[in-house]
Structures are given as C-alpha cells and as structure tokens.
Amino acid sequence: MKLLTGNDLKTGFVTWWTGADWSLHIEDAADVGDHGEAILAAEEGARRVNAPYIIAGERTADGPRPAHIKDRIRALGPTVRPDLTLKPADPAAGDWVI
Amino acid sequence: MYKYDEYDHAMVEARVAEFSDQVRRRLAGEITEDQFKPLRLMNGLYLQLHAYMLRVAVPYGTLDSRQMRMLAHIARKYDRDYGHFTTRQNIQYNWIKLEDAPAILADLASVEMHAIQTSGNCIRNISSDQWAGAAADEITDPRPWAELLRQWSSFHPEFSYLPRKFKIAVIAATEDRAAMRLHDIGIQIVEKDGQHGAAFYVGGGMGRTPMIAPLIKDFVPLADMLSYAEACLRVYNRYGRRDNMYKARIKILIHELGADEYRRQVEEEFAHVKALGIDPPKAEFDRIAAQFAPPALDAAAPDAIDRSDPDFAVWVDQNVAKHRVPGHAIVNISLKPVGGIPGDASSAQIDLMADLAEQYSHDELRVTHAQNIVLPHVRKADLYALWQALDGAGLATPNLDLISDIIACPGLDYCSLANARSIPVAQKIAKRFADPARQRDLGELKLKISGCINACGHHHAGHIGILGVDRKGTENYQLSLGGSGAEDVSLGTITGPGFDEDGVVDAIERVTETYLAARTDGERFVDTYRRIGMAPFKEAIYG
Numbered sequence: 207m208k209l210l211t212g213n214d215l216k217t218g219f220v221t222w223w224t225g226a227d228w229s230l231h232i233e234d235a236a237d238v239g240d241h242g243e244a245i246l247a248a249e250e251g252a253r254r255v256n257a258p259y260i261i262a263g264e265r266t267a268d269g270p271r272p273a274h275i276k277d278r279i280r281a282l283g284p285t286v287r288p289d290l291t292l293k294p295a296d297p298a299a300g301d302w303v304i
Numbered sequence: 305m306y307k308y309d310e311y312d313h314a315m316v317e318a319r320v321a322e323f324s325d326q327v328r329r330r331l332a333g334e335i336t337e338d339q340f341k342p343l344r345l346m347n348g349l350y351l352q353l354h355a356y357m358l359r360v361a362v363p364y365g366t367l368d369s370r371q372m373r374m375l376a377h378i379a380r381k382y383d384r385d386y387g388h389f390t391t392r393q394n395i396q397y398n399w400i401k402l403e404d405a406p407a408i409l410a411d412l413a414s415v416e417m418h419a420i421q422t423s424g425n426c427i428r429n430i431s432s433d434q435w436a437g438a439a440a441d442e443i444t445d446p447r448p449w450a451e452l453l454r455q456w457s458s459f460h461p462e463f464s465y466l467p468r469k470f471k472i473a474v475i476a477a478t479e480d481r482a483a484m485r486l487h488d489i490g491i492q493i494v495e496k497d498g499q500h501g502a503a504f505y506v507g508g509g510m511g512r513t514p515m516i517a518p519l520i521k522d523f524v525p526l527a528d529m530l531s532y533a534e535a536c537l538r539v540y541n542r543y544g545r546r547d548n549m550y551k552a553r554i555k556i557l558i559h560e561l562g563a564d565e566y567r568r569q570v571e572e573e574f575a576h577v578k579a580l581g582i583d584p585p586k587a588e589f590d591r592i593a594a595q596f597a598p599p600a601l602d603a604a605a606p607d608a609i610d611r612s613d614p615d616f617a618v619w620v621d622q623n624v625a626k627h628r629v630p631g632h633a634i635v636n637i638s639l640k641p642v643g644g645i646p647g648d649a650s651s652a653q654i655d656l657m658a659d660l661a662e663q664y665s666h667d668e669l670r671v672t673h674a675q676n677i678v679l680p681h682v683r684k685a686d687l688y689a690l691w692q693a694l695d696g697a698g699l700a701t702p703n704l705d706l707i708s709d710i711i712a713c714p715g716l717d718y719c720s721l722a723n724a725r726s727i728p729v730a731q732k733i734a735k736r737f738a739d740p741a742r743q744r745d746l747g748e749l750k751l752k753i754s755g756c757i758n759a760c761g762h763h764h765a766g767h768i769g770i771l772g773v774d775r776k777g778t779e780n781y782q783l784s785l786g787g788s789g790a791e792d793v794s795l796g797t798i799t800g801p802g803f804d805e806d807g808v809v810d811a812i813e814r815v816t817e818t819y820l821a822a823r824t825d826g827e828r829f830v831d832t833y834r835r836i837g838m839a840p841f842k843e844a845i846y847g
C-alpha cells in the first residue's frame with residue numbers, strides 16, 4: 207500500500223492522509239494507490255500540509271505500517287522517549303517501530 | 305560576559321520583527337514552503353522528524369544565569385520541558401510550533417540571544433574552548449577574538465550565501481578542547497617573540513569527507529586577524545564549488561588546490577583586503593575585551609579539598625579541572641547519566657545549573673562541544689556543597705572523558721537526515737560499562753556516535769567512533785578506531801564490516817579488552833591503538 211504523509215503547517219506535527227482529511231494517527235491512514243501525487247499537490251496547494259511525500263507501507267492487523275523505520279519513528283515518536291510518543295501508556299509500542 | 309550594545313540590540317530586534325512577519329505570511333499562505341524554507345533556516349528553524357526544531361546560538365558556548373534560565377523557560381513554555389545541548393555548543397528544541405517561533409525569538413532577544421546563522425550556508429556560531437578564561441594552560445582568553453569574529457560574521461553581506469556552511473573555532477591553549485583542526489577555520493592564539501598572534505588552520509572538517517586542517521599561516525598579527533579571515537573566506541567564496549554540495553566545503557577546495565596554492569591566493573587577497581581597513585581600531589577591541597575581564601577571584605582562597613566523602617572524591621578526580629587561580633576549580637557537569645540521553649537536560653536541571661552558576665561560579669556557564677556544561681570559576685571550598693546540589697538533580701555523574709561520556713547526535717529518533725538511531729546505542733554502551741570503577745580503569749576514552757555521514761556526532765574524531773548507516777532498510781553500525789579531536793588530532797579508521805545495535809556494543813567490549821591486555825603504564829586507549837595498530841583489535845572483533 208502507499209501512504210501519504212507530511213507535517214502540519216502550524217505545529218509541524220506528523221500527519222497522515224485519511225482519504226478525506228489529515229490525522230496524527232497512522233491507524234487512520236488510507237491507501238492512496240496511484241492518486242498520491244494528485245492528492246499531494248492539492249493538499250500542499252491548499253496549505254493543509256507541509257512537505258508531503260508518499261511512502262510504501264503494508265497492511266497489518268494493527269493497521270498500516272510504513273516500510274521504512276524512519277517513517278515508523280515519525281508515526282510513533284522518538285523510541286528513546288516513550289513518554290513523548292503518541293502511545294505513552296503502552297510500554298510495548300516501541301516494538302512496532304523496530 | 306559580552307553585553308549587547310545598541311547595534312546588537314537593533315540588529316536582533318529587527319530580525320525578530322522581520323521573521324515574525326515572514327511567519328505570518330507563511331501561515332496566511334502568502335508565501336510557499338519553498339520560499340519560506342530558506343528564511344526559517346536563517347533563523348535556526350528546521351523541520352525535523354516530529355515537528356519544527358529550533359537551534360539557538362550560544363556564542364562560543366558562554367552563558368550567564370539569566371540566559372540559562374531563559375533556555376529553561378523556552379523548554380517549559382514552548383517545548384516539552386527539555387532541551388538538547390549540541391556539539392556546536394548550542395541548544396536545540398525538538399517540538400517547536402511555527403506559530404510560537406516569533407514569540408520565542410522575542411524572548412531570546414530579551415536576554416541578548418538569538419537563533420541567527422544556526423543554519424544555512426553562512427558562518428555558523430563561533431565555537432571556542434569551554435574553559436576559556438579559566439584554563440591553566442591558556443595564554444589569553446580567546447573569547448574576545450571569538451566575539452570579534454561573531455560581530456564580523458553576523459549578517460556579513462558577502463558571506464551570507466557561501467557555497468556551504470562554514471564553521472570557525474578559536475582557542476588559546478596548548479590543549480585543544482574545541483576540535484579546532486576539524487573546523488573550516490581553526491584559529492589558535494599563539495605567542496611569538498613576546499607577541500600574541502593567530503595561527504590559521506584552514507580546511508578541516510568531518511562529514512562525508514573528513515579532513516584535518518593544514519596550517520595555512522603560523523602567525524598572523526592579531527591586528528590583522530579579521531582581514532586574514534576575510535581573505536580566507538573570499539578565496540573560498542570565489543572558487544568553492546557550488547555545483548556539487550558534497551564537494552562544496554572549503555576542505556575540498558584546499559584539497560584540490562593544495563595548501564600552498566590556497567595560501568598563495570589568500571596572501572594575495574589579504575594584501576588587498578588589509579587596505580580596506582576592516583580590522584577594528586584598538587579601542588574597539590579593548591572595549592570588547594574589557595567585557596571578558598576575569599572575575600575577581602581570591603587567590604588566597606583555601607586550596608585544600610576535604611575528600612572524606614568517597615563519592616565526592618571520585619567526582620572531584622574525574623569532573624573537576626585545574627583553574628589558573630589558586631583556590632579555584634573548573635567544574636564540568638556531565639549531561640551523560642548512565643542510560644540517559646547525551647546532551648539532554650530538563651527545564652528543572654537547566655534552571656538548577658543557572659542557580660548554581662549564580663551562587664558558585666560568578667554567574668557564568670559554558671556549553672561544551674562534548675554536550676556537557678561547565679561552571680568555570682568555582683571556589684574549591686564550595687565544591688562539596690555544589691556537588692551535593694548537582695547530585696540531587698542527577699547531574700553529578702563522574703564520567704568526564706570516560707567511555708560513558710559519549711557524544712551522540714540526535715540520530716534517527718529526531719533527525720530527518722539520519723540513517724540510524726544514535727541515542728539507543730549510546731545508552732546501551734553506557735549501561736554495559738556502567739560500573740564506575742571499570743570506566744575509570746579504562747581511563748580516557750572518547751566515544752562518539754553519528755547517525756549519518758554528516759558526522760554531527762563527531763565519530764571521525766572518536767577514540768572509538770560509531771557511524772550509523774542504512775543497510776537495505778536496516779540500521780547498521782560501522783566502528784572506527786583511533787580518531788581524536790584534540791591537539792593529537794587524527795581521523796579514525798574503520799575496523800571492517802558493520803554490526804547491528806547489540807553487535808556493536810559487543811564489539812566495543814572486545815576492543816576495550818584488547819586495549820586492557822596490551823596497554824603499558826600510562827597509555828590511554830588511543831595511545832595503545834597508535835602503538836599496536838588495528839590488527840589486534842580487528843582480530844578480537846572479527847576473529
């Protein structure tokens with residue numbers, strides 16, 4: 207699957223294209239298939255996202271998972287500060303990254 | 305401490321107003337990201353993995369307590385309650401919101417700080433010896449010269465769009481504590497026939513093509529220092545390669561021209577530049593230098609230290625250095641607790657260090673390129689009380705220059721350029737060697753980790769260096785041995801094939817065992833490596 211990601215203009219936070227909007231949570235990410243470039247251009251032009259790009263991912267039981275570790279770290283947060291990730295209460299969340 | 309004059313205030317305040325308007329225009333959609341990016345970078349604002357990152361300049365690593373408290377305030381109010389001290393003696397915040405950036409810069413300006421020229425192809429923050437003004441082995445305080453260079457390089461119209469970024473370090477001691485020869489220009493204040501002058505080393509650097517700067521001029525009269533620096537930059541600005549960013553640093557130009565030809569061109573340019581009169585009149589330099597006058601220290605203060613507390617005694621032996629004034633000491637605060645993140649400090653810790661500097665160190669602090677903090681002027685009689693306060697806040701780890709005093713870049717946990725994580729490797733190594741007695745037995749061992757070839761973690765200069773690479777989507781770590789950023793400067797040599805995260809920790813343990821088996825009396829790790837060469841280490845690692 208292909209995922210569209212970027213950063214929120216105001217906050218810089220990592221965001222994922224859900225098919226209709228942007229979400230901080232990769233669980234909400236949609237497969238953009240072959241439409242990624244068109245969505246990217248439209249959303250960047252409308253200033254709804256900053257520095258967007260398309261990545262490869264896979265479908266898993268837990269939801270979409272980026273193919274590259276860099277994007278998995280982007281999706282969760284720094285592996286060395288679990289308290290600052292999107293899942294601070296889940297001690298095993300880092301396993302998903304590695 | 306240098307205090308801003310009306311020009312400094314006007315420049316910084318004008319920049320805050322200018323950037324505030326640029327941010328407003330970006331948020332309003334009046335300019336695109338492509339247009340905005342170079343503007344935000346000129347103000348130290350990057351877009352990193354998780355958010356915007358702001359890098360704040362700490363000129364030559366010197367701060368007063370008021371400024372340090374402002375750094376804590378910014379971490380607390382605008383970030384996530386911590387900051388990261390960097391290998392360029394700066395501080396970075398990892399979770400900045402674009403809409404907050406103007407307010408942060410205004411807060412910084414209120415304490416004579418900014419984020420100007422902490423990014424971009426310009427002259428970056430001037431770095432220096434963290435013990436400047438206190439070190440027993442320096443011939444003069446290098447910071448007035450660093451400040452002069454800061455003023456000269458700030459908004460320099462000719463050098464705002466260099467072929468690539470440009471880093472300058474200034475030292476004035478025999479021991480190089482600033483990795484001076486691994487800078488684009490390294491200046492060492494030296495003495496000749498009773499006069500002070502500047503030795504210019506030009507064309508050093510780390511990154512993908514590490515080079516040690518050759519000596520270009522052994523003695524430039526200090527009255528000519530700015531003109532000579534300007535000549536060095538002009539030749540680079542004219543001929544540095546702009547067609548290939550990987551070959552754009554001055555080290556590549558000098559390597560391709562040869563040091564002799566580069567020197568000839570600099571001398572030719574210097575003859576022209578000197579006539580322009582850019583060197584300051586003596587009165588202006590004296591005005592700057594007067595602001596770095598040493599604090600009034602009582603040379604009759606007690607010189608003895610009560611070492612009856614064994615933990616305190618260990619800390620004194622490891623983290624306290626000789627001051628040039630009897631009865632005083634230089635205190636090095638380690639930001640490398642075992643299992644911690646190298647260079648990180650919480651708002652509370654930053655505030656505490658500010659308080660302790662005010663109470664015990666004549667209101668001065670320094671940031672080191674090894675990502676630690678220094679209190680430069682502490683009475684020996686105050687050391688025990690200071691240590692107790694530091695210990696209570698997790699700031700008294702007695703590991704300066706030991707294997708767990710690791711320089712590590714933010715790596716893939718934070719940095720968009722990184723290929724691999726640095727911090728978890730540093731944490732595992734520190735835990736493996738957590739036993740303080742074992743660390744002290746190993747002695748001075750500088751271990752440095754970079755998460756990519758850009759070498760922000762100075763791995764080329766590590767006695768043991770680690771470079772994180774991406775091998776088919778997996779983190780992999782190359783090990784190198786024998787580097788040094790000190791006066792015995794050298795570049796590390798790669799041992800061989802890389803390792804995974806646990807494998808590199810195991811390899812380092814075998815390297816240290818090889819050293820312990822081979823060392824002779826008084827030999828540091830790097831001395832033994834230089835004497836016996838790579839082969840025994842390679843044999844131990846790869847069998």
